[in-house]
Every structure is written in C-alpha cells, then in structure tokens.
Amino acid sequence: MAAEEVGQAPHGEGVVGQLSDWVNDHIRTVLLGPSLVALFVVFIYPATMLLWLSLQNTRGIGETFEPAYNYGRIFSDPTFWNAVEKTLIYSTGSLVLSVGAGLAIALALNKVLDSRVRNTYSTLILISWAVPLSIVGVTWRWMFNGQLGVVNKLLIDLGILQSSYSWLGNSLSAMVVVILADSWSRIPFAAVVLLAGLQSIPQEMYDAAKMDGATTLQTFRHVTLPYLRPSFFVAGLITWMFAFRAFAIPFSTTGGGPGGATETLAVYIHRFGIQLLDYGFASAVSVFLVGVTLIVATGYVYFVLEQIEEIEV
Amino acid sequence: MAGPEFTVEQYRRRQRLWDVLESRYVVHLVLFLAVFFIVSPLIWQLLTSFKTSQAVLDLTYLPVDPTLAAYERALIDRGFWRAVVNSVLIASASTVIVMILGTPAGYVFSRFRFPFDNAVFVFVLFTRLFPPIGLVTPYYRIVTTFGLLNTKTGIVIANVYLWLPLVIYIMRNFFITIPQALDEAARVDGCTKVQAFRYVVFPVVLPGFAAGTILTFLYSWREFLFAFTVSTDLNSMTIPVATFLFVGDAGIDWAAMAAAAIVAVIPSALVVIFFQRYIVVGLTGGLKG
Structure with missing residues (x-):
C-alpha cells in the first residue's frame, strides 16, 4: 500500500546498516514472520496430529491404523449423543441467560448519565468475567452443596424448602446450576458488547423519533434494535460458540455428573483423551466439535470480512 | 395512513408504563440486582475463607471467630x-x-x-x-x-x-x-x-x-x-x-x-x-x- 512507496530511508553503512536495510526491505516478513512460525508450531502441528490420531485405534495396547474405527464408534455410542444433547442444552441455556441479562444490564447502564456511577457499576459487573474458570466452578459447587451449601440454608431459613435438596445430585437441577455458573461468567462480556452497540447509536435518531411522537416501545423496536443487530449477532455468536466448547466450568462444578447429566462434549473429550488415554476416540470427537465450530465460525468470519470491505471503501 | 389505531388515551397509558420502566428507580434496581448476582458468590467465598472448620459445619452465615487459619492450611500447609x-x-x-x-x-x-x-x-x-x-x-x-x-x-x-x-x-x-x-x-x-x-x-x-x-x-x-x-x-x-x-x-x-x-x-x-x-x-x- 501507499506506505511502502513513499520516501527513501537513507542507506546505512557497515553490518548494522546492511541489516537495517534488509529489515526495511523485508518489513512484512520481519514483523509477521515470527508470529506465523509460532502459530505453525503451536497450532498446525497439534492440529495435524489431531487428524492423524482420530484415524488410529488406540483402545487396546499401542496404535493401529483403522480410519473408520473411531468415527464408527461415535455414531453408535449413545454416550456421545448424550454429550451432544447436553452440550446443546448447556450452550443454548447460557446463550439465552447471558445475552438476555447482558441486554438488560446494557440498557440500564446506558441510562445512567453520571459516568462515575456507570463505571462503578461496570467494574463490579465485570469482576465475574475475570474470575478464573475453575474458581467459578468450585464456587457454585460450594454454594449448591447438598449438606453445607448456602443456597439450601437460605431456602430452608426462608421456609421455601423443608429439607436439604441435592442440587448437584439431580440431573435437571445440576444442569440448571452449571448453566447459571456459565452465565455468571459470560454475562459481563455480553453486557459490554451490547453496551458498546447501544452507545454507537447516534442521539439524533432518538431525537427524531421523539419529534415524531414515537412511544418508547416504538423507538426501541425501530431505532434501538436495528442498530443493535450487529452487536447482538456478535455477542450471541461468541457466547454460544464458547459455551458450546465449555470445559472448565462444567468440569469443576459437577465433573459432568450426575451420571453424565452435565457432561458437555469438552468434558467428554477430556474423559476419553486424558483420563482413559483413548486418544483416537477423543480425537474423533474433537474433529466433530471442530467441524461444528467451523460452520458457526464461518458465519463470524464472513461478518468480519464484510466489515473489512466497509473499511477499505 | 392505516397504522395501529391509537387513541391519545391509549398512547398515554402505554407511554406511562414505559416511563415507569425507564425511570431511575427501575434502572438502578436492575443494576443493583445484577451487581448482587455477580458479587454475592464471591462474598460468600470470602466469608467462608475466614471461617473455622466448625463454623463451616455449623452452617453459620457469618464467620464465628473469624480466622486466617484456612489461608494457612491452603497456602502454607499444602504449599x-x-x-x-x-x-x-x-x-x-x-x-x-x-x-x-x-x-x-x-x-x-x-x-x-x-x-x-x-x-x-x-x-x-x-x-x-x-x-x-x-x-x-x-x-x-x-x-x-x-x-x-x-x-x-x-x-x-x-x-x-x-x-x-x-x-x-x-x-x-x-x-x-x-x-x-x-x-x-x-x-x-x-x-x-x-x-x-x-x-x-x-x-x-x-x-x-x-x-x-x-x-x-x-x-x-x-x-x-x-x-x-x-x-x-x-x-x-x-x-x-x-x-x-x-x-x-x-x-x-x-x-x-x-x-x-x-x-x-x-x-x-x-x-x-x-x-x-x-x-x-x-x-x-x-x-x-
């Protein structure tokens, strides 16, 4: 682009000068090369190995090349489909809660005019996003503990429950708890993205709507929502995609239990790949997860590329 | 235009509902609830961390005889x-x-x-x-x-x-x-x-x-x-x-x-x-x- 054509740096002398000239002539390689080499080593290498492993039978001792073995097992194994189902419930639940609560928070924050008050609220709300993921899990595990948890204690003291309820020992309530924990960690992100979207709406649009006598609901429907659509798309897509692959939170809250009731695909992969050392099968499941992500990610990449066009115009 | 048939009265009633929803009280209530939801699990962890093992078993809300013993057990004893x-x-x-x-x-x-x-x-x-x-x-x-x-x-x-x-x-x-x-x-x-x-x-x-x-x-x-x-x-x-x-x-x-x-x-x-x-x-x- 233009930056390369303008001007001529003075040519240096000696070894240092020559080196500096070489760097100047190969600026893209020098600045970008190291990153690409690093990504090649830390990403391409293991990703290739993943594909290779998925074609190996690693169930017994050693490895034998049996391309169809693991993929065949996937489709006949009911525990795999259980994990798919749980992952869909988990990620959709977290998506609805995170984006819903995030929207409510963003709309409310946008109404707070005093920036100091607004920043105080944002800071407090952001904290759960920064909490290490396993700490999220053990915290919710502790609160919902059957014998000593504070939730049971509160509900009994308030007279809502007669006796302790085993939240994490029951399939349905365990799923509710992991979804709550996951949303707890994801709400701040959705709120921040949606708030940025709200703040990008020009004030004139609101003024014009007001002049035309629009009700608040009409303004929301015809001004706020259309402008917010890209932020909604991004917040929703990212939240869903990252909840779909969630490992740390379900793993540290319930370990996938009871009886696989909260076993997301990531927990399932970890169980086979790391705990049972059945690399081949875990890799095949990973390839499935990557495939689903790839389809969703393509939508996202298109969105980003569209924005690039806008910038270059 | 054949838009929705609003009488002025209906319009005012609807708008009044939204004025309430948009009022400062509701805005701060929403934010307060959000902050409570976000912060309370961490407060609970903080309270638990100051408890004696007995207080944990007794299910008290606040730490009775607050102590740093739990920090010692985690950081020093377990290294x-x-x-x-x-x-x-x-x-x-x-x-x-x-x-x-x-x-x-x-x-x-x-x-x-x-x-x-x-x-x-x-x-x-x-x-x-x-x-x-x-x-x-x-x-x-x-x-x-x-x-x-x-x-x-x-x-x-x-x-x-x-x-x-x-x-x-x-x-x-x-x-x-x-x-x-x-x-x-x-x-x-x-x-x-x-x-x-x-x-x-x-x-x-x-x-x-x-x-x-x-x-x-x-x-x-x-x-x-x-x-x-x-x-x-x-x-x-x-x-x-x-x-x-x-x-x-x-x-x-x-x-x-x-x-x-x-x-x-x-x-x-x-x-x-x-x-x-x-x-x-x-x-x-x-x-x-």
Whole structure:
C-alpha cells in the first residue's frame, strides 16, 4: 500500500546498516514472520496430529491404523449423543441467560448519565468475567452443596424448602446450576458488547423519533434494535460458540455428573483423551466439535470480512 | 395512513408504563440486582475463607471467630503459595511473549498487502475460533514426548497458542484506526519502516497495546484447561488448578478451598478495578472489523 512507496530511508553503512536495510526491505516478513512460525508450531502441528490420531485405534495396547474405527464408534455410542444433547442444552441455556441479562444490564447502564456511577457499576459487573474458570466452578459447587451449601440454608431459613435438596445430585437441577455458573461468567462480556452497540447509536435518531411522537416501545423496536443487530449477532455468536466448547466450568462444578447429566462434549473429550488415554476416540470427537465450530465460525468470519470491505471503501 | 389505531388515551397509558420502566428507580434496581448476582458468590467465598472448620459445619452465615487459619492450611500447609508464584510467572511470561509477537503482526495486517494476505488473516481468525479442547489430546502427547509435562514452559507455550491469534486480531483493529498518513509522514521525514512503526505509530496505539496486555494477562491467569492438562505438581501448577484439586479430597476442606479461591481471584479483581476501561476497550476491540 501507499506506505511502502513513499520516501527513501537513507542507506546505512557497515553490518548494522546492511541489516537495517534488509529489515526495511523485508518489513512484512520481519514483523509477521515470527508470529506465523509460532502459530505453525503451536497450532498446525497439534492440529495435524489431531487428524492423524482420530484415524488410529488406540483402545487396546499401542496404535493401529483403522480410519473408520473411531468415527464408527461415535455414531453408535449413545454416550456421545448424550454429550451432544447436553452440550446443546448447556450452550443454548447460557446463550439465552447471558445475552438476555447482558441486554438488560446494557440498557440500564446506558441510562445512567453520571459516568462515575456507570463505571462503578461496570467494574463490579465485570469482576465475574475475570474470575478464573475453575474458581467459578468450585464456587457454585460450594454454594449448591447438598449438606453445607448456602443456597439450601437460605431456602430452608426462608421456609421455601423443608429439607436439604441435592442440587448437584439431580440431573435437571445440576444442569440448571452449571448453566447459571456459565452465565455468571459470560454475562459481563455480553453486557459490554451490547453496551458498546447501544452507545454507537447516534442521539439524533432518538431525537427524531421523539419529534415524531414515537412511544418508547416504538423507538426501541425501530431505532434501538436495528442498530443493535450487529452487536447482538456478535455477542450471541461468541457466547454460544464458547459455551458450546465449555470445559472448565462444567468440569469443576459437577465433573459432568450426575451420571453424565452435565457432561458437555469438552468434558467428554477430556474423559476419553486424558483420563482413559483413548486418544483416537477423543480425537474423533474433537474433529466433530471442530467441524461444528467451523460452520458457526464461518458465519463470524464472513461478518468480519464484510466489515473489512466497509473499511477499505 | 392505516397504522395501529391509537387513541391519545391509549398512547398515554402505554407511554406511562414505559416511563415507569425507564425511570431511575427501575434502572438502578436492575443494576443493583445484577451487581448482587455477580458479587454475592464471591462474598460468600470470602466469608467462608475466614471461617473455622466448625463454623463451616455449623452452617453459620457469618464467620464465628473469624480466622486466617484456612489461608494457612491452603497456602502454607499444602504449599499452594508456590502455585501463586507459578501463576504470576506463567501469566507474565505468556503476556510478554504474546504481545511481542502479536503487536507487529497486527501492524502488518493493518498496513501492508502481500500475497494471500486475506487467506493468512482468515487463518489467524480461524486459530482463534478453533476450540482449544480439540488440541488438548494431541498437545498432551506432544508435551509428554518433549518432556514438558509438569513444566511452566509447557503451560506458557499453550498460552501462546491460545492468546496470540486474539492479540494479532485486536492489535490489527487498533492499528486500523490510526491513519496511514502518520506512517507516510514519518517515512517522508526519513524514518525507516521499523522506525516509523516503533517511534511514530506505536506510541499512538499505546492505549490499545495496554488493553491487549491486560486482556492477555487476565486470560492467561484464568485459563484452566491446558494448565490442568500439563501440570498438577507444585513445581508448575497454577493457582486455579491448585484450588480445583481440593475437589478430589475425601472430605473437602471448604474453608481452605475458599481461601485458595480468594487468593486466585484477588489479582483478577484488582486488574478489573484499576483497568476496567482498558478491558472494555479490549473486549470490544476484539470484535469490530
């Protein structure tokens, strides 16, 4: 682009000068090369190995090349489909809660005019996003503990429950708890993205709507929502995609239990790949997860590329 | 126009409902509830961490005879202070490496055309969107093969894979907001391309660079999957992993676990409190094209 054509740096002398000239002539390689080499080593290498492993039978001792073995097992194994189902419930639940609560928070924050008050609220709300993921899990595990948890204690003291309820020992309530924990960690992100979207709406649009006598609901429907659509798309897509692959939170809250009731695909992969050392099968499941992500990610990449066009115009 | 048939009275009634919903009281009520939902689990951990083991069993709300014994059990008796040190070292090293590699790369994507540039950029985006759990199984094998199991290096390398693509992307977005005229002016004044980047463009992008640094540090700090896979030994495990290890105990020492959790959360909370604005910039900067 233009930056390369303008001007001529003075040519240096000696070894240092020559080196500096070489760097100047190969600026893209020098600045970008190291990153690409690093990504090649830390990403391409293991990703290739993943594909290779998925074609190996690693169930017994050693490895034998049996391309169809693991993929065949996937489709006949009911525990795999259980994990798919749980992952869909988990990620959709977290998506609805995170984006819903995030929207409510963003709309409310946008109404707070005093920036100091607004920043105080944002800071407090952001904290759960920064909490290490396993700490999220053990915290919710502790609160919902059957014998000593504070939730049971509160509900009994308030007279809502007669006796302790085993939240994490029951399939349905365990799923509710992991979804709550996951949303707890994801709400701040959705709120921040949606708030940025709200703040990008020009004030004139609101003024014009007001002049035309629009009700608040009409303004929301015809001004706020259309402008917010890209932020909604991004917040929703990212939240869903990252909840779909969630490992740390379900793993540290319930370990996938009871009886696989909260076993997301990531927990399932970890169980086979790391705990049972059945690399081949875990890799095949990973390839499935990557495939689903790839389809969703393509939508996202298109969105980003569209924005690039806008910038270059 | 045959729009919805509103009488003035209906219109006023509807609007009155919305005026209530939009009032200061409702706005602050929503925010108060949100803050309560976000903060109360951490407050509960904090209270638990000051309890005696007996108070935990007695199910008291507030710590009776508040004590730091739980911190002593977690940090000293179990030696988890070393996990805190490991966490600081690993997150810092990962952040430095990722920012040094990622910032110039983001600059190149924001400024230069080169063969397959869009394809390379999509590749970077794709590595960012690739589910990390998919790499865990092969990574575990690679780490074992190269003798990096239970080492800090093994965790740092994983962090480079996890956060480098994100940083390249964020930094590119920040660089794009800086007019190319700035680079060109520097070149006309006789700067080499490296000097134009280092002395002219970089200082302008410094707030974005700070946002990237803070974000990478926090992401590395809270990471669990790879840290847990690579190491569960005191020489190299991180404090989030150490805290999780309580879960495997026969009778969980909840107070000590809460103490470890609080220790793991304090740096996160401090960074959020002091750098809230940068985090918001970083989180939204990683999204726009």
